[in-house]
Amino acid sequence: MSPKIFASIAVVITGIVLLYGISDFPTFGDPRSPANSGVEGGAPSTSLYYINESYGVTKVPNLVTSVLADYRGYDTMFETVVVLAAGMAIFAILRSTTKDDETVAGPARKSSIDGDHNRIIVGMTCRLAVPVVQIFALYVVAHGHYSPGGGFQGGVMLGASFILIALAGNLDDALGRFSEKSYMALASLGIIIYAGFGVVPQVLGKNFLDFGVLQKILLTDGPEMARSHSMLGVEIGVALTVMSIMFAIFANLSSRGTLKGGL
Amino acid sequence: MVDFLLNTVKPHFNFWVYVILMMIGLWSLIAKNNLIKKMMGLAIFQTAIILFYVSLGVKDGATIPVLESYGDYAEKAEKAEPAGPEVAPPDATPAPVVVNPADTYANPVPHVLMLTAIVVGVATLGVALALCEMIYKEFDTLEEDELLRKIKALHDDA
Numbered sequence: 001m002s003p004k005i006f007a008s009i010a011v012v013i014t015g016i017v018l019l020y021g022i023s024d025f026p027t028f029g030d031p032r033s034p035a036n037s038g039v040e041g042g043a044p045s046t047s048l049y050y051i052n053e054s055y056g057v058t059k060v061p062n063l064v065t066s067v068l069a070d071y072r073g074y075d076t077m078f079e080t081v082v083v084l085a086a087g088m089a090i091f092a093i094l095r096s097t098t099k100d101d102e103t104v105a106g107p108a109r110k111s112s113i114d115g116d117h118n119r120i121i122v123g124m125t126c127r128l129a130v131p132v133v134q135i136f137a138l139y140v141v142a143h144g145h146y147s148p149g150g151g152f153q154g155g156v157m158l159g160a161s162f163i164l165i166a167l168a169g170n171l172d173d174a175l176g177r178f179s180e181k182s183y184m185a186l187a188s189l190g191i192i193i194y195a196g197f198g199v200v201p202q203v204l205g206k207n208f209l210d211f212g213v214l215q216k217i218l219l220t221d222g223p224e225m226a227r228s229h230s231m232l233g234v235e236i237g238v239a240l241t242v243m244s245i246m247f248a249i250f251a252n253l254s255s256r257g258t259l260k261g262g263l
Numbered sequence: 264m265v266d267f268l269l270n271t272v273k274p275h276f277n278f279w280v281y282v283i284l285m286m287i288g289l290w291s292l293i294a295k296n297n298l299i300k301k302m303m304g305l306a307i308f309q310t311a312i313i314l315f316y317v318s319l320g321v322k323d324g325a326t327i328p329v330l331e332s333y334g335d336y337a338e339k340a341e342k343a344e345p346a347g348p349e350v351a352p353p354d355a356t357p358a359p360v361v362v363n364p365a366d367t368y369a370n371p372v373p374h375v376l377m378l379t380a381i382v383v384g385v386a387t388l389g390v391a392l393a394l395c396e397m398i399y400k401e402f403d404t405l406e407e408d409e410l411l412r413k414i415k416a417l418h419d420d421a
Binding site (some may be wrong): 017019025031045046050061062063064072076086094148152156245 | 271274275276277278279282283285286289290293294318319320321322323325327328329330333363364365366368370371372373374375378381382383385386387389390392393394396397400416
């Protein structure tokens with residue numbers, strides 16, 4: 001049996017089983033569904049607690065940020081570690097420093113934003129766009145408490161700004177601004193910042209990532225504001241790691257690990 | 264047909280879309296021969312899961328899970344509110360339905376779960392692409408059958 005026929009049969013059977021199960025799901029947009037308000041007669045959904053109570057405990061109006069960085073702090077920390085591990089894996093798989101790889105990646109192009117007249121429009125547009133992108137990314141990181149945003153989104157945008165430089169000019173331009181040494185160091189620094197916000201409460205005699213006790217160090221009015229400020233610090237750590245690893249992935253993939261020439 | 268669309272598909276259309284996307288992803292994972300196309304299938308599969316989770320948290324008429332009034336602003340609004348509805352005109356419509364404040368915001372939990380899933384998905388896709396690049400460097404192909412043939416030839420030589 002050819003693999004396509006086998007695949008079609010397997011996929012159709014899976015689809016029919018899933019579609020059969022759909023009739024038991026709640027209707028789209030139902031505020032009384034189990035996920036949104038809990039099972040009838042049972043405990044209410046956790047999301048109701050987050051919506052009703054989390055502002056009083058954390059002073060962060062963006063519920064996603066408060067759940068992400070405080071209630072689910074462990075989850076987010078190890079997601080960030082996964083991102084760092086992915087960057088390390090790509091480094092281990094692709095990165096090669098031997099000289100004879102130049103034939104594989106092709107000769108390094110001599111074009112840059114300044115030098116190549118064929119790219120003057122693209123280069124100039126990129127040069128104008130990058131600061132705007134980066135400032136907006138910083139806004140997304142810093143304003144994640146009050147509007148949609150946060151460390152992951154802002155970090156990806158910061159990484160994208162460096163990728164834009166690499167795409168419009170060449171990889172050497174981007175690496176001149178953000179070298180391999182600095183992106184690897186910043187990626188690790190992000191994890192250290194995050195873990196530091198976890199270890200300091202431990203030193204003060206509380207649990208790992210229990211931000212409330214940090215009011216003694218951050219000198220805030222109460223544990224609520226300490227949680228709010230700690231979340232900002234944690235988001236900055238996440239943003240550093242995500243920015244560095246996004247650029248590291250692009251730099252290694254586009255140059256086959258030689259970090260020369262690029263696309 | 265119209266009845267089926269209105270009564271069966273429409274109340275659950277988000278789940279129908281997710282199942283269809285998932286089938287597309289699963290099919291390309293099994294049937295496609297090219298490793299890059301397989302990874303595209305994996306990404307479509309992941310998108311289906313993300314859609315499933317996020318659509319579970321949707322509530323009719325609710326806004327994004329960012330509180331609209333909080334802190335000092337909310338306290339002022341609470342103080343100001345009782346003055347209004349109490350002096351209702353005599354021919355007023357029946358008392359407005361009491362809205363649970365939790366119903367005005369979408370469920371934040373699926374958003375949190377999917378936020379991290381998206382970033383980790385991008386990172387793992389990067390690792391997969393790196394592996395594909397090394398495979399291409401080694402074997403000059405990303406077609407699965409050719410790869411198997413070349414690997415078999417290597418073993419036969421050894």
